[in-house]
Amino acid sequence: MAVALAVVLGGGVAQASPEAPGSTRGPCAYTVTxxxxxxxxxxxxxxxxxxxDRGHPEVLLRTNQGPVPLVLDRAQAPCTVQSFLHLVRRKFYDDTTCHRLTAYPTLKVLQCGDPSGTGEGGPGYKYEDELPTDLAPAPNDPTGQRRTYPRGTLAMANAGPDTNGSQFFLVTSDSVLRPNYTVFGRVTPAGLATLDKVAAGGIAPNPDSEVDGRPALTTDIERAKRTC
Structure with missing residues (x-):
């Protein structure tokens, strides 16, 4: 799914198992789509x-380009962390490809989390945003509405308010966005080294854009697992 950033940060959502209820009854209210x-x-x-809502679980994304260790933040986004760990346990992210890399001057991210590899797929449910409140204002922004998502930020992609699913993005260099994307953790230095390698490879040739598309260095998540 997409947004201008929406496609960047498109969070595909999808159908859950047939016997699943329409929505969970807890505070996160995960809802079938x-x-x-x-x-x-x-x-x-x-x-x-x-x-x-306490603690910092750790997850390793083992990719064909190198390891991408993540540190999650329950206090910042408890429902998001709970969902992400659930998808990791269910091997939802295993054998998937990171389908989008951006290289705009103010937006540099790698987007992953869609087993279909199209940017449209997701887990069959959605849930509400847990938006950041502590991001620094973007420099030279006359509107005063944009914020800086620092290098190493781990955040959810979406296709509009409260449409979080399974897609997420990893910020490879400080990026400017409206504060409309749930931040739920960070990439460790070892993971940043892998992201730098992917970003340096550039965008795969395509007729639509030189700064937005599949990474030239195909980046597959071979396995995602919780390590701590």
């Missing part, structure tokens, strides 16, 4: 009465 077919079947995440 039957009109958008699932890229890979997965049940709705657990949604306990109290969403865990």
């Amino acid at each position: 039957p009109d958008e077919p699932a890229a890979r079947p997965v049940p709705l995440p657990p949604d306990p009465r109290h969403t865990p």
